[in-house]
Amino acid sequence: MAKEIVPITRSDASGEVIPTGESINLVVRNHSKLDEAKQIDLSKAELQTIKLVTGVIPVDVRPEVGEDYTVFVTETELAKVVPLDVLQKADGLRGRRSGTSPRSNGA
Known part of the structure; x- marks a missing residue:
């Protein structure tokens, strides 16, 4: 019997598991407190809480x-x-x- 390996993505902000298809990779550039661009994984719901x-x-x-x-x-x-x-x-x-x-x- 073959086993399927399902990748699990966790939010870098909350640590919660993000359902498949709901993951967002957010790239932060030009932040005054960072010396380089950074990337984090968020859920679509977490992204919606950021005022754009x-x-x-x-x-x-x-x-x-x-x-x-x-x-x-x-x-x-x-x-x-x-x-x-x-x-x-x-x-x-x-x-x-x-x-x-x-x-x-x-x-």
Whole structure:
């Protein structure tokens, strides 16, 4: 007689067994008290108890002098300074910025 092995997932938050199909893997990034991203398992019910905020986007701030850091802003607040059409036309992160050339470094 063959035995079936059924994996059991426990919530990292409560320690309770999470029924099959109810497990959520939550990745926590940019937490001010952590030095790296962390992942935990929660049940769908536990996730529903966390107050979620929508319309918030991470923005990397990269000053000319000083260290880079990440902040979170609402799309509405960002649009007050940078209109959506400006963002849509902006350079992506891959490759050179528009209008720059490796020969324009003064050499």
